[in-house]
Amino acid sequence: MQIQQATRDGVTVLAPxxxxxxxTSPAVEDAVxxxxxxxxxxxxxxxxxxxxxxxxxxRVFLVLAKRMRxxxxxxxxxxxxxxxxxxxxxxxxxxxxxIDPTREAALDRLTAAP
Amino acid sequence: MPLRRPPPGTPAxxxxxxVTAAIDAFCARERMPATAAWxxxxxxxxxxxxxxxxxxPAGLPSVEVSLCRESDHIDILVTDDGPPFDPLGSPPPDxxxxxxxxxxxxxxxxxxxxxVEDIRYEWRDGNRLTLRLRIGAADGTAxxxxxxxxxxxx
Numbered sequence: 550m551q552i553q554q555a556t557r558d559g560v561t562v563l564a565p566x567x568x569x570x571x572x573t574s575p576a577v578e579d580a581v582x583x584x585x586x587x588x589x590x591x592x593x594x595x596x597x598x599x600x601x602x603x604x605x606x607x608r609v610f611l612v613l614a615k616r617m618r619x620x621x622x623x624x625x626x627x628x629x630x631x632x633x634x635x636x637x638x639x640x641x642x643x644x645x646x647x648i649d650p651t652r653e654a655a656l657d658r659l660t661a662a663p
Numbered sequence: 664m665p666l667r668r669p670p671p672g673t674p675a676x677x678x679x680x681x682v683t684a685a686i687d688a689f690c691a692r693e694r695m696p697a698t699a700a701w702x703x704x705x706x707x708x709x710x711x712x713x714x715x716x717x718x719x720p721a722g723l724p725s726v727e728v729s730l731c732r733e734s735d736h737i738d739i740l741v742t743d744d745g746p747p748f749d750p751l752g753s754p755p756p757d758x759x760x761x762x763x764x765x766x767x768x769x770x771x772x773x774x775x776x777x778x779v780e781d782i783r784y785e786w787r788d789g790n791r792l793t794l795r796l797r798i799g800a801a802d803g804t805a806x807x808x809x810x811x812x813x814x815x816x817x
Contacts, residue, residue, distance in 0.1 A: 570708040571679050601701040603708040604774055608767035615762060632701040637779045640770050641758030 550576040551565055554584065557631035560659045561589035562652070564628075569606030578609045585613070590622035591659045595652050597628030602636050623647075626657035678712045682728055692730045698799040700780040702760050703737060709771035710792060713750055732798075737782065739794040749784045750792070751776075777789075 550573040555624040561584045565577050584592060596602075596611070610626075617624045627649045629637065637643050649655040686688035686707060690700040707728065712727055724745030731738040776782055781795040 571712045603770040604704045
């Protein structure tokens with residue numbers, strides 16, 4: 550599992566690539582937890598290169614959303630292809646997250662005044 | 664495509680990875696359309712993860728996955744020799760409460776039910792899950808693609 554990480558205008562961008570499933574979700578969880586532990590309070594997760602996600606991956610983002618809410622941080626998701634979006638939808642996760650179509654739109658949102 | 668688990672003591676993750684590789688080979692050989700392929704992968708990932716958590720004190724039971732491609736669907740049989748466990752009997756997950764109340768439990772089997780056309784459980788000298796996954800037009804791929812770029816703001 551490859552996970553690109555970058556910082557742009559104070560926003561931490563995580564872009565996992567490939568499948569987020571039982572096998573790979575621990576690596577995604579480590580990256581997400583590492584970013585928050587390092588102080589990220591504006592986090593963008595870009596799913597453009599994600600092939601699909603299973604419930605093991607959903608759990609990672611549920612934990613992330615709860616933790617960021619507790620910390621007063623913000624999370625935006627973007628770049629969801631049909632498989633990722635459909636799994637979020639079936640799990641009832643779409644209302645739990647702010648989701649933008651593109652990374653640019655998500656960055657604009659996160660860099661704008663809250 | 665019968666696939667037996669490696670010898671006892673092999674970590675569950677290694678077993679899942681091994682099954683995943685076999686599913687990839689199956690999808691490539693059968694030139695599986697993208698939507699059917701990801702649904703198959705997610706469904707089997709959920710079922711194997713479930714086995715890992717319900718396999719009893721001995722850990723992951725011995726599991727066998729059979730895939731049979733027909734013209735417009737895939738027949739899937741997952742058998743294991745763990746303690747009797749009907750995943751279809753689990754209560755449905757909470758899909759509507761606010762973030763604080765959400766729990767990840769039960770989401771896996773809920774996704775499987777939603778992604779396949781049919782799923783049945785029976786106990787016959789072991790747990791047997793029989794699934795049917797639709798291939799092709801019934802995937803509704805065009806419809807789903809049309810919504811792929813819409814936003815889902817909370």
